[in-house]
Amino acid sequence: MAVMGARATRPVRIGARSEAVAGYLFIAVPMILYLVLYIVSVAVAIYVSLWRWNVRTGPTTFFGTKNYEVALADPIFIRAIQNSLYYAAIWVPLTMAVGLFLAVVVNQKIRGQTFFRAAFYFPAIASSAAITTLWIFLAAPDGFFNAVRGALGLNPFFALFGIASNQAWITNENTALNSVIVLNAWTTSGTFMLFYLASLQSISHEVYEAAAIDGANAWQTFWRVTFPLLRPGHFFVATVAIIGALQLFDQALIAGSPNGDPNNALMTMVLYLYNTAFTQLSFGRAAAVGLILFVIIFGATLIQRRIIGTTPTW
Amino acid sequence: MASNVQAQPIRADSAVAVAPVGDSSARWRRRLAYAILIAYALLMFIPFAWSLITSFKTLPDSVRLTLLPQPFTLQGWQFALTGPKPPVAQMFVNSAIIAGVVTVTNLVLGSLAGYAFARLRFPGRELLFLVVLGTLMIPDQLRLVPVYLIMNGLGLTRGVGQYLAVILVLAIGGTSIFFMRQYFLSIPRDLEEAARIDGAGFFTTFLRVMLPLAGPALAAVAILQFQGTWNGFFWPVIFLQDPDHFTVQQGLYFFRQAGGFSSNWPPLMATVVMATIPVLVLYVFFQRYFVEGIAASGVKG
Numbered sequence: 001m002a003v004m005g006a007r008a009t010r011p012v013r014i015g016a017r018s019e020a021v022a023g024y025l026f027i028a029v030p031m032i033l034y035l036v037l038y039i040v041s042v043a044v045a046i047y048v049s050l051w052r053w054n055v056r057t058g059p060t061t062f063f064g065t066k067n068y069e070v071a072l073a074d075p076i077f078i079r080a081i082q083n084s085l086y087y088a089a090i091w092v093p094l095t096m097a098v099g100l101f102l103a104v105v106v107n108q109k110i111r112g113q114t115f116f117r118a119a120f121y122f123p124a125i126a127s128s129a130a131i132t133t134l135w136i137f138l139a140a141p142d143g144f145f146n147a148v149r150g151a152l153g154l155n156p157f158f159a160l161f162g163i164a165s166n167q168a169w170i171t172n173e174n175t176a177l178n179s180v181i182v183l184n185a186w187t188t189s190g191t192f193m194l195f196y197l198a199s200l201q202s203i204s205h206e207v208y209e210a211a212a213i214d215g216a217n218a219w220q221t222f223w224r225v226t227f228p229l230l231r232p233g234h235f236f237v238a239t240v241a242i243i244g245a246l247q248l249f250d251q252a253l254i255a256g257s258p259n260g261d262p263n264n265a266l267m268t269m270v271l272y273l274y275n276t277a278f279t280q281l282s283f284g285r286a287a288a289v290g291l292i293l294f295v296i297i298f299g300a301t302l303i304q305r306r307i308i309g310t311t312p313t314w
Numbered sequence: 315m316a317s318n319v320q321a322q323p324i325r326a327d328s329a330v331a332v333a334p335v336g337d338s339s340a341r342w343r344r345r346l347a348y349a350i351l352i353a354y355a356l357l358m359f360i361p362f363a364w365s366l367i368t369s370f371k372t373l374p375d376s377v378r379l380t381l382l383p384q385p386f387t388l389q390g391w392q393f394a395l396t397g398p399k400p401p402v403a404q405m406f407v408n409s410a411i412i413a414g415v416v417t418v419t420n421l422v423l424g425s426l427a428g429y430a431f432a433r434l435r436f437p438g439r440e441l442l443f444l445v446v447l448g449t450l451m452i453p454d455q456l457r458l459v460p461v462y463l464i465m466n467g468l469g470l471t472r473g474v475g476q477y478l479a480v481i482l483v484l485a486i487g488g489t490s491i492f493f494m495r496q497y498f499l500s501i502p503r504d505l506e507e508a509a510r511i512d513g514a515g516f517f518t519t520f521l522r523v524m525l526p527l528a529g530p531a532l533a534a535v536a537i538l539q540f541q542g543t544w545n546g547f548f549w550p551v552i553f554l555q556d557p558d559h560f561t562v563q564q565g566l567y568f569f570r571q572a573g574g575f576s577s578n579w580p581p582l583m584a585t586v587v588m589a590t591i592p593v594l595v596l597y598v599f600f601q602r603y604f605v606e607g608i609a610a611s612g613v614k615g
Contacts, residue, residue, distance in 0.1 A: 016435070022516035023436035027427040030486040031442060037461055037483060038449050044460035055466065102354065105347055112351075118601050119355040125597045125604065126362075127545035129563035130589045133570055134365050137579055140377075144364055147379040190358070194608045218343075247453050250547045254567050270455045277459055278552075287459040294456050 045287045053284035055277075067288035071276075077289070079264045080272040081296070083177060087268070088245035088300070095185045096237055099192025100230075104222065106193065107200050117197070121190035128250035135183045136255060139169035170255050173265040180251050180266065192237050199233025200226070235308050242304055246297045249274065269293050362590070369584035376579040390580025394588070398569055400557050402585060409561040412477065412550070413543040416484045420539045421532055423486040428494025429520050433506070449488040454548060462552060471553065479553040484543060490535050493607075497531035498524060534603045541593045541604075562589045
């Protein structure tokens with residue numbers, strides 16, 4: 001833009017002011033919406049969190065930090081934080097590993113590459129509500145999973161883990177959250193595969209040729225060359241995954257109702273926030289919970305940044 | 315690894331994907347890869363296939379592990395379409411209106427703003443673009459309380475205003491602006507400069523010269539936005555409180571929880587199939603846009 005020839009610059013210069021006006025007009029509507037729905041929102045959240053605030057009566061008593069204290073002293077909120085962190089700790093590495101594995105396999109010179117890529121992404125196009133409803137059916141005591149397991153004679157194996165032949169996967173508190181982990185690994189592995197594919201294709205062939213000349217086998221090449229060079233990909237996928245994991249809500253609400261049934265096994269941080277606002281109508285505390293969640297999510301992405309490395313290079 | 319260069323014999327056939335076909339270990343590796351691929355692909359489709367099969371079964375038959383419904387019945391579909399209140403058809407209309415309007419606002423506002431950020435010069439442009447990117451970093455759920463209170467203050471949490479609340483929240487996503495900007499940046503400047511020298515205004519240049527060139531980007535934004543909004547659950551659940559206003563996705567939750575189908579699997583699975591058909595059709599016809607759009611968002615971050 002700056003290196004434009006003098007002849008081309010002059011007619012544009014004359015219209016500089018009208019160009020600025022046009023620019024502002026073009027972006028006006030989104031900017032007003034962002035101002036209200038993001039910037040003002042954060043200020044409102046902080047303000048509301050300092051009050052006892054019922055959605056019908058508005059602010060009644062100034063609470064200071066009491067909303068924060070009450071939330072953090074609530075064993076159900078602590079359980080919600082534990083559940084969300086457990087979910088993130090298992091689901092994120094699991095889904096990243098499956099996604100990366102699929103990306104590496106699909107990236108080979110194979111026939112039907114386009115088909116497999118499309119097939120693996122397929123579950124991600126359906127809605128969380130449809131997928132979760134479907135899962136509730138498949139994971140019911142007399143559902144598809146248990147029937148297939150029985151038909152394959154796998155029940156003795158599952159019994160080792162204390163899983164009954166008619167296990168109620170989603171309504172048993174020991175397996176509820178793990179079932180949701182498997183469900184979401186199934187739906188999201190294809191998305192992570194696409195992210196990793198983009199990252200894989202940015203690695204130059206010369207690196208692989210060099211590794212081949214060094215006599216590295218496929219396994220060594222993957223761990224010593226591909227995996228480290230995918231760092232920008234790991235960074236991006238992990239960031240998206242962690243933020244998404246700590247926001248788990250749809251599946252928890254649909255499978256576990258607003259109470260996070262059974263026995264709070266599906267109570268997540270965002271479900272707790274939703275409950276505080278819309279079941280208990282306590283908006284002050286809900287705003288405080290929202291800000292606590294923000295700190296937790298922000299902290300988790302900082303830790304992740306430490307583990308994977310410094311700034312990405314893309 | 316570089317220190318090994320001289321010690322190791324040169325083996326051009328190892329490592330990379332392009333192992334020669336004649337090598338028998340490579341052939342086995344290839345067979346293994348196909349076995350994994352096919353097994354995983356089946357794993358992706360079986361649950362959907364099972365929901366479709368179940369929708370044509372009777373309730374007692376629905377828990378049996380049989381591929382063919384015995385007897386084959388349309389009762390599940392009939393009940394799904396006529397039994398529940400509000401009717402599925404009405405929820406389809408609600409979903410279609412919201413997804414349609416949100417798609418149009420994202421196209422219009424996203425292309426205008428994307429063009430401005432790509433081409434027009436105005437003070438504060440870079441800072442404002444950072445605001446756009448910043449909106450992508452803030453999770454929706456964290457804005458729940460303030461956004462609800464703001465909409466409540468505007469009177470949009472009652473009656474038909476509830477639709478407007480959902481639409482306003484989703485009206486323009488940062489991704490749409492970002493995506494359009496990247497596309498406009500990739501178009502050569504010559505054309506619009508010619509138009510401007512001919513005396514065309516900024517809006518005319520945008521509308522007549524640039525927009526017609528942005529077809530692929532507009533298509534990608536439209537498809538991904540429609541799919542995302544159609545599938546959306548969070549904001550509709552927050553704002554649409556009257557069952558008559560429910561979207562299809564909320565309806566699934568409502569039927570399962572509050573009553574209606576509960577564990578009456580055939581109609582519930584029929585509703586799952588219906589809720590998925592619109593996005594399935596989009597995916598079958600415009601698969602490229604999904605795969606490339608998602609991949610592009612991955613590369614750019």
